[in-house]
Amino acid sequence: MNLEHELQHALKRKSPASGFDERVLRRIASGGTIQAPPPPPARWARRALPVAASLALAIGGSYYVQQQRHKQAQAEQAARDVVLALRIASEKVSAVQVKVQEISHHERQVDY
């Protein structure tokens, strides 16, 4: 490896973030106040991101569980309503059947 050649590559000139000339001019106009370029993600942001993600997951998860419970309760109520409706219908059918049998029995007695 040619160290000097490698150093020339590694230490090439580097351009600042775009708009550097405008930031310099703004800084001159503002009397020397530093003009910040668009910042890279700050260290606190990199740390806060997993916490925020966990929080969002926990809140989202809790909401999802609540929604599921609510849906399950609604489904159970609907099932109960259906059973009740079937029971009522069944009772009505039985009553009609008894009535039909009574009429049929009465007609047979009249025939004899």
Place this chain on the structure above:
Amino acid sequence: MQTAAAPANAPRALADDLVAQARAGSEAAFAEIVREHQSMVFGLAYHFLQSWSQAEELAQEVFVALYQNLARIESPRHLVFWLRRVTSNRCIDWVRSPRFRREVPIDELHEPGAMPRLRDPMLDALLRRLVAELPPRPRMVVTLRFQEDLDLADIAAIVDMPLNTVKSHLRRSLEALRRKLAERGHIHES
């Protein structure tokens, strides 16, 4: 500062004219000077400080100082010498000031659209890190030598050191770099 509206497709003004126009108060001429030299100033600061944000801050300060000292600039050649000298001095002062914050450089940051180089990016990053571990003055000598491709007499004039001191800093820095690279298995010590 007054604004000189130059047509975007106007032929590039001579560097001499740019300095004269900037001295006369042309914001457009000064902005052109900044654009022309920003990679030199920012590059020196970045390779020296190994911090994008601190290099940005320092480079802005250098150009603000240039604006305040435009009357002293005699020629485009003097402008380049002045920028290199002020950047070097400010870099060395910076690492001794409370403003200096040692940071882990993010070498993966590229300007949007930049093409990846077909070289070992790990070796480049390692070399930059090893250069950043050198003491401030030798580090600036190495940075000026390899970023700006300057001869040792020019470097001596910029950092205001005797030529033999510059030679000694460069020789010992290269020895240290070779040794550290050999320890990491990148080169074989002869």
